Amino acid sequence: MNTKRIIRFIAILSFIALSLFWIMRSVSNLKQKEKALHNKKELSRIMGSLSEASSHATELNYEKPTLVLYFNSECEYCQEEFAELESNISGTEDLQICAVSYQTINEIESFAMKYRLLGRPNFFLFQIRPDQVVSTFGKANVPQIFVYKNNSLVNEYKGKTELKAILRALNDEL
Numbered sequence: 306m307n308t309k310r311i312i313r314f315i316a317i318l319s320f321i322a323l324s325l326f327w328i329m330r331s332v333s334n335l336k337q338k339e340k341a342l343h344n345k346k347e348l349s350r351i352m353g354s355l356s357e358a359s360s361h362a363t364e365l366n367y368e369k370p371t372l373v374l375y376f377n378s379e380c381e382y383c384q385e386e387f388a389e390l391e392s393n394i395s396g397t398e399d400l401q402i403c404a405v406s407y408q409t410i411n412e413i414e415s416f417a418m419k420y421r422l423l424g425r426p427n428f429f430l431f432q433i434r435p436d437q438v439v440s441t442f443g444k445a446n447v448p449q450i451f452v453y454k455n456n457s458l459v460n461e462y463k464g465k466t467e468l469k470a471i472l473r474a475l476n477d478e479l
Contacts, residue, residue: 348373348453351441355405355431365429370475371401373451375442378408378416382465383448389468391420394428400475401427407435 349367365371374390376383390402404422406413413430417423423430438445450462450471462471 346458348456348458351451352403352431355433355441365401365403367453367456369401369427370399371403371453372471372475373403373405373453375405375445375447375449375451376416377406377447378412380447385465386448386450386468387416387420387422390472391422393469393472394422394425397472397475398427400472401429403429403431405431405433407433407438 348371351373352365352367374383374386376387378384394402402422404413404417406416408416410430410432413432414423417428417430422428433441442449442451446463448465450466450468451458452460452462452471452475
């Protein structure tokens with residue numbers, strides 16, 4: 306009789322502990338999501354989480370239309386988007402492009418050089434620490450594109466996106 310009570314008590318206590326764990330985890334995830342939604346609403350907040358990988362990144366103008374490309378150089382879709390960007394970048398002089406990755410600065414620069422984007426006017430490279438990705442962009446997969454105008458988020462594209470259509474739409478509005 307006594308062992309049944311002990312087992313029942315342990316089972317109830319375990320259930321309560323697991324329930325509290327899941328509630329705490331859900332609240333934590335919700336807070337992270339809210340923080341990311343708050344951060345990515347403004348370009349200036351995102352830039353505060355990033356490390357400059359290009360020396361001229363201080364020239365970034367928050368009032369200009371800006372594409373933020375979150376990528377990984379090993380991602381096939383990212384490679385396709387950068388190739389598309391390379392071939393469609395002419396005529397986008399008023400558009401700023403910020404490439405952001407959690408990879409090393411050397412990997413980021415090599416990737417940009419491969420597509421002849423490094424050193425172009427209004428093209429900036431940034432590195433983000435892996436532990437800041439979720440609080441900055443939310444649960445972000447690569448590739449992900451954020452479009453900003455006047456420092457405010459206008460649109461967000463997750464996954465493979467027709468970059469040519471985004472650039473065309475932006476150029477029509479510029």
